[in-house]
Amino acid sequence: MARLTRAESQARTREQLVATAKExxxxxxxxxxSLEKVAEAAGYSKGAVYSNFRNKDELCLAVLDTIHAExxxxxxxxxxxxxxxxxxxxxxxxxxxxxxGDEAWTALEVxxxxxxxxxxxxxxxxxxxxxxxxDAIAGLLDGHAERFGITLxxxxxxxxxxxxxxxxxxxxxxxxxxxxxxxxxxxVIRIFAGNRVDRVGGPPGIEP
Numbered sequence: 001m002a003r004l005t006r007a008e009s010q011a012r013t014r015e016q017l018v019a020t021a022k023e024x025x026x027x028x029x030x031x032x033x034s035l036e037k038v039a040e041a042a043g044y045s046k047g048a049v050y051s052n053f054r055n056k057d058e059l060c061l062a063v064l065d066t067i068h069a070e071x072x073x074x075x076x077x078x079x080x081x082x083x084x085x086x087x088x089x090x091x092x093x094x095x096x097x098x099x100x101g102d103e104a105w106t107a108l109e110v111x112x113x114x115x116x117x118x119x120x121x122x123x124x125x126x127x128x129x130x131x132x133x134x135d136a137i138a139g140l141l142d143g144h145a146e147r148f149g150i151t152l153x154x155x156x157x158x159x160x161x162x163x164x165x166x167x168x169x170x171x172x173x174x175x176x177x178x179x180x181x182x183x184x185x186x187x188v189i190r191i192f193a194g195n196r197v198d199r200v201g202g203p204p205g206i207e208p
Contacts, residue, residue, distance in 0.1 A: 014052045014062075016042050022063045026104040030060055030111045057122055060112055061129075067108075068133065071099055085148055085193055089186045096182045100167060101174020110172065134160045141192070150193050159192055 004012065020042035024033045035056050039046045053059040078095040082088040099105075116122040137160035145152050152159055166185060173180050 010052070013044065013048055017044065017049060017052060017059070018062045018066055021059050022066060025060060025063055025108050030056075030108060030115065035059070057116075057119070060108075061125055064109070064112065064129070067105060068129070072136070074099065085144075085150075088144065089189060092189070093183060093186045096167075096185055100171045100182055100185070101178060101180070102171075103175045103178075106171045106175040109168075130164075134164055137163060145193075148193070152192055153194075163188065 017038060021033070021038045024038060024041060033056075035049050036046055038059070039049045049059070053062065075092070075095045078091045079088060082091050113126060116126055134157065138156040141152060141156045141159050144150070145156070154162075163185070166188060170180070170182065170185060174182065
């Protein structure tokens, strides 16, 4: 087997540290998980952590980036092949049922955001990521609106902000009470699409 280059070795180390930190942060929480613990669990020295990340905050940002990318891939795969608005919403709801309100993920996002409230630089990093997510949602809304001849009730960016805010709030609620239904989110998208919600409080119907 060919020997790894220095860059390849460092990339592998970084990948393993992020994977280990993700597992520990989700299982035990951000605050109680030390860099020493991450290093030991990954099989590296603490120095190896600092050669890849300036501090634990930077490592957690990398973990959140990984989680967001995984969720984006899961959503994209769920929506692949949908040919109608109803199929898209059904696929989206399937993803939402699996992901929104995941207790460990939600707790990590909330804990880290709370931890960042007194750190302007860290808040900026989170804001940049939040905007990227909103922009991605707006792009999806614009693309599907054009595809299906839908006129959004407000600019796509505002729709994206509303949907992300609802999704975050719903995620926190479902982390507390998993019995809270997730279908309210696709119902709002139906409203954006100009379709009628037939039944309040249950899975809605949709007009052609």
